[in-house]
Amino acid sequence: MGDQDQELDAAYALKTPEDSVRLYGDWATTYDTDFAAAMDYRSPVEVARAFAGLGGAGPVLDVGAGTGLVGEALKAAGIGPVDGLDISAAMLAEAAAKGAYRDTIVADLTGKLDLSDSAYAGVVSAGTFTSGHVGPEAFEELLRIAVPGAIFAVTVHSAVYEAGGFAAHFASLGPRVADFRTVPFRVYGPAAEGEHSDDIGWIVSFRKA
Template identity: 35%
Template sequence: MSEKFLKDTYNLNTPQETCEHYQKWAGSYDDEVGEHGYATPGRVADALWLKMPEAQTPILDYGCGTGLSGVALNAAGFQIIDGVDPTSQMLKGAAAKGVYRNLSTFEITDPDPLEQDAYKAITAIGVIGVGAAPPETFDLLMNALPKGGLLAFSFNDHALADRAYSGRLNDWLDMGSARLLFREYGPHLPGLDLKSDVYVVEKT
């Protein structure tokens, strides 16, 4: 029986702890989240396709992990997907999925790891939240988009309970720097009775 890591995910406090946790979890990640019916990747991918049904438009899958998000994006219709993740062991799983054009890593402490205006759409599926990427990651991704670019992402119940996360989104919306195109609350990890909000926002 493989070691379980999900229960510890929401107790991580530093970028280093987060990276080490996901390195150890890489080999059993798909099986463990699959046991609980991980639904958010498909929901985010379908929401993005609803707002941008462009099979040949390159997508950046930020925090792609083992590639479950890339599989969902591909199933939704997207054919050109690049993945980035700070965890090299997770990227091995992503490479095995066969859905990515390019895969690359970055230092988790790098404050600006993305090329500006390189993608019309970026996804952060199950990425920004407690025990994963911090609230300011939202700003990082929005700043990397060109005007008119789309960010498709999710906040699970743990993130929704912490106003620091929704606060970043609301700051962009309140300033008129972004426009909310899609928001839907629904299943995240049904086996644990966890839900998530799925969003698509446009940079204005």
């Protein structure tokens, strides 16, 4: 098993927010090179492309921003301002250094967010809604902090889309959202190796009604 497989297995095995803080704190300074580049990680660019294609505009909240790969992609597309939210202060320190974010926010998505109602015109996320991470209940808070008409574009790993309750939760939102769409994509590009190299996810997009 390669280093990337071991890192991903550790990430997918997370059980608590405290586990996430420890793992990503240790991983922060090497994440971009040892994981994102080595595995040809496509989720950040795919989410930014989807958001831009839907006419997304700032202010945007990047949920589970990590080291700021989505923020960089949004900046390259001319979209901003963007705030980055993550449970790991160490990861956000890496993100802040890239200059793509207006603000970085340390917060736990499994609880209530200390953010105002209707604060954002867009919500994006890459890699946060996957095994061992954040469940679909987080969308209640994310909808609260989004303005009516706000555009959402997030990835959900195929392993949890049905099994983790995401499909059922999205269906339960009913008239609270509009223009709901799911598009499959490959999480990693052709340079990826290892048992996770063929992982599939969904880009889930909708608009807050």
